[in-house]
Amino acid sequence: MKxxxxxxxxxxxxGKRRLRTFLTASGVTIGIGAFVCMISFGKxxxxxxxxxxxxxxxxxxxxxxxxxxxxxxSGDPDRQGxxxxxxxxxxxxxxxxxxxxxxxxLPGVTMAYPDISFPARVRFGGEEEFRLVQVMPAAVTSSRxxxxxxxxxxxxxxxxxxxxxxSFLRRMGQRDPAAAVGQTLxxxxxxxxxxxxxxxxxxxxxxxxxxxxxxxxxxxxxxxVTDISPFGDGPNPLESDVLLAPGPAAGIKRLPISSVxxxxxxxxxxxxxxxxxxxxxxxxxxxxxxxRVREMGFTTFAxxxxxxxxxxxxxxxxxxxxxxxxxxIVVAALGIVNTMVMSILERYREIGVMKAVxxxxxxxxxxxxxxxxxxxxxxxxxxxxxxxxTSLVINRVVNFYAARQAGVPYVxxxxxxxxxxxGAVGFAVLVSLVAGLYPxxxxxxxxxxxxxxxx
Amino acid sequence: MSTPARPFxxxxxxxxxxxxxxxxxxxxDDVSLAVEAGRFVAITGASGSGKSTLLNLLGGLDxxxxxxxxxxxxxxxxMDREALARYRRFGAGMIFQSFNLIAARxxxxxxELPLVFAGVDRKDRTRRAADLLDQVGLSQRAGHRPPxxxxxEQQRVAVARAxxxxxxxxxADEPTGNLDSxxxxxxxxxxxxxxxxxxxxxxxxxxxxxxxxxxxxxxxxLQDGRVVAEAGxx
Numbered sequence: 001m002k003x004x005x006x007x008x009x010x011x012x013x014x015g016k017r018r019l020r021t022f023l024t025a026s027g028v029t030i031g032i033g034a035f036v037c038m039i040s041f042g043k044x045x046x047x048x049x050x051x052x053x054x055x056x057x058x059x060x061x062x063x064x065x066x067x068x069x070x071x072x073x074s075g076d077p078d079r080q081g082x083x084x085x086x087x088x089x090x091x092x093x094x095x096x097x098x099x100x101x102x103x104x105x106l107p108g109v110t111m112a113y114p115d116i117s118f119p120a121r122v123r124f125g126g127e128e129e130f131r132l133v134q135v136m137p138a139a140v141t142s143s144r145x146x147x148x149x150x151x152x153x154x155x156x157x158x159x160x161x162x163x164x165x166x167s168f169l170r171r172m173g174q175r176d177p178a179a180a181v182g183q184t185l186x187x188x189x190x191x192x193x194x195x196x197x198x199x200x201x202x203x204x205x206x207x208x209x210x211x212x213x214x215x216x217x218x219x220x221x222x223x224x225v226t227d228i229s230p231f232g233d234g235p236n237p238l239e240s241d242v243l244l245a246p247g248p249a250a251g252i253k254r255l256p257i258s259s260v261x262x263x264x265x266x267x268x269x270x271x272x273x274x275x276x277x278x279x280x281x282x283x284x285x286x287x288x289x290x291x292r293v294r295e296m297g298f299t300t301f302a303x304x305x306x307x308x309x310x311x312x313x314x315x316x317x318x319x320x321x322x323x324x325x326x327x328x329i330v331v332a333a334l335g336i337v338n339t340m341v342m343s344i345l346e347r348y349r350e351i352g353v354m355k356a357v358x359x360x361x362x363x364x365x366x367x368x369x370x371x372x373x374x375x376x377x378x379x380x381x382x383x384x385x386x387x388x389x390t391s392l393v394i395n396r397v398v399n400f401y402a403a404r405q406a407g408v409p410y411v412x413x414x415x416x417x418x419x420x421x422x423g424a425v426g427f428a429v430l431v432s433l434v435a436g437l438y439p440x441x442x443x444x445x446x447x448x449x450x451x452x453x454x455x
Numbered sequence: 456m457s458t459p460a461r462p463f464x465x466x467x468x469x470x471x472x473x474x475x476x477x478x479x480x481x482x483x484d485d486v487s488l489a490v491e492a493g494r495f496v497a498i499t500g501a502s503g504s505g506k507s508t509l510l511n512l513l514g515g516l517d518x519x520x521x522x523x524x525x526x527x528x529x530x531x532x533x534m535d536r537e538a539l540a541r542y543r544r545f546g547a548g549m550i551f552q553s554f555n556l557i558a559a560r561x562x563x564x565x566x567e568l569p570l571v572f573a574g575v576d577r578k579d580r581t582r583r584a585a586d587l588l589d590q591v592g593l594s595q596r597a598g599h600r601p602p603x604x605x606x607x608e609q610q611r612v613a614v615a616r617a618x619x620x621x622x623x624x625x626x627a628d629e630p631t632g633n634l635d636s637x638x639x640x641x642x643x644x645x646x647x648x649x650x651x652x653x654x655x656x657x658x659x660x661x662x663x664x665x666x667x668x669x670x671x672x673x674x675x676x677l678q679d680g681r682v683v684a685e686a687g688x689x
Contacts, residue, residue, distance in 0.1 A: 001571060001572050001574060002571075002574055004577075005571050005577075009571075012559070016559055349555075350557055352555075353555045353556075353557055353568075354568065354572070355516075355540070355543070356514075356516060356543060356549055356551075356555065357543065357544070357549075357568050357569040357572065357616060357619075358540060358541070358543045358544025358545070358569050358572040358573065358620065359540065359544075359572045360536070360537055360540035360541070360572070361536055361537070361540070362537075363540075363572055448516045449511050449516050449517050452516075452551065452555060
């Protein structure tokens with residue numbers, strides 16, 4: 001029996017029982033649809049996060065923190081796992097201007113700047129909130145690390161002005177980022193007033209009258225607005241909503257500390273920057289720069305390392321999503337087995353006739369294999385269309401709400417690599433063929449004498 | 456000194472038993488038979504005498520419990536499933552009482568069926584099937600499905616189908632059982648014509664004494680699975 005004839009027999013049989021074929025193929029369609037939808041979501045997330053990483057120059061970045069296990073680099077010491085893949089240096093080296101300059105001079109380093117931020121009250125358009133103001137060199141604001149969509153970056157480190165995020169503007173009631181450029185933003189910092197401390201005496205402080213603090217306000221024009229990233233910026237150090245150039249930042253009177261841990265470090269004469277961001281010329285230079293910095297007694301943390309972990313996490317996520325999709329496919333496969341066994345019972349006599357006129361076991365098997373394979377092919381192709389259409393609808397709905405709620409720009413949350421569709425159809429056919437194994441074997445073993453007597 | 460020609464069909468001590476529950480029932484018991492090539496042999500007997508069992512064994516649809524079957528020099532009783540399928544495809548054409556046509560297929564497609572399993576090209580098999588339908592006088596009914604045909608027409612389609620791959624042996628199991636007497640005569644006449652004109656060996660199971668006497672060269676009578684009488688030319 002020729003290949004085309006077996007296919008023709010199978011299709012004729014399926015065509016004769018259209019409703020049952022449709023219902024059985026629908027099971028495969030739903031299974032493959034769920035599978036495609038889930039995998040395309042996983043791939044979409046991976047693609048978007050990878051793109052966010054790559055677009056931000058972060059692969060070429062090493063974060064340097066004060067060395068050794070003796071003290072936390074910054075933040076809460078109870079959060080032991082952070083940073084997870086940090087390479088720890090052993091010494092008491094202080095991450096001060098001298099160290100930053102030394103790091104800048106290392107071969108392969110294109111830029112090194114300290115992570116300086118201070119708490120302040122920020123007022124814009126009549127609204128006010130407490131924010132952490134981050135000091136950022138002009139060179140960084142004009143790099144790919146920062147996506148300024150409206151306005152511009154700092155022209156120089158001395159330029160008086162601020163760059164704010166779009167989400168900050170939304171909180172401040174400003175929905176039009178372009179209109180915010182040029183408007184004034186007020187930063188109010190807090191500093192110790194030594195005069196009051198002297199006149200009021202320490203007894204006043206201790207009796208609960210409060211610390212002798214004074215606030216000072218500084219006005220800056222908004223120079224640029226950064227866009228909202230729907231996937232965050234990975235472990236982006238540029239996470240503050242308000243950025244200020246080093247020059248004007250130096251002119252703001254403020255406390256020289258940002259946490260109580262800084263007081264401990266200050267006490268031991270080791271108060272330096274909590275972190276320094278180091279850019280290297282190429283990704284290949286990461287390791288050599290990292291090891292040189294560690295030799296200087298600091299702790300390093302390469303974002304590229306974390307990306308490998310992110311990739312592993314996505315791989316795991318794909319596996320979980322695929323497993324969920326597989327459940328639907330297994331159910332569909334059982335549907336195929338059921339349909340094919342029913343088909344054998346209905347066509348028992350026909351199988352007998354075919355055998356009587358010369359069909360071999362292999363011919364009968366082939367016909368039934370083609371039938372189950374055709375159901376798989378039909379369901380697989382329809383499943384790809386269903387999965388694609390469903391993901392489009394979900395994408396539209398999510399984007400609609402994300403844009404309305406948080407102003408997130410339009411993003412494709414799903415990715416459709418061609419291998420996904422080919423693989424899904426191939427998988428559907430494979431599963432269907434496996435599901436057809438038992439029915440095909442059973443059909444081939446039909447005794448023609450018994451079958452011809454069958455009504 | 457010339458050796459006598461071997462019979463076209465030869466069975467030796469052929470037995471077929473079935474298990475019905477725990478009871479072993481002998482449908483055919485120690486049947487030895489020889490049929491010369493080009494003969495028209497009728498097998499008669501009461502219902503349950505083993506006629507159809509013998510025909511199924513000769514047609515390769517069933518395998519014997521004991522004994523041997525040799526057809527045209529091939530030991531059919533020793534064939535495996537694949538070889539039996541090939542034998543049914545090319546060696547023996549079968550006709551049944553209930554026609555056994557596939558209802559969803561046209562007369563032409565039914566005749567094409569053995570050619571499909573023989574791997575004949577679509578164009579070639581359509582031509583051959585149309586030619587066979589013409590030979591049995593049904594060229595005008597080629598596009599009709601079995602339910603649209605009369606009993607006699609359906610049996611003619613079945614005869615054309617049995618001839619598709621050019622077998623030398625034609626086996627007919629009660630081919631007139633579902634037909635009126637006039638049509639029965641036409642069908643048996645058609646088989647006799649094929650036997651006479653093409654030299655096909657025909658073995659027909661029938662209980663219609665008059666037809667058998669008119670057309671068959673030999674009559675084999677079975678009773679309780681055994682041959683009780685063999686009669687020469689009627």
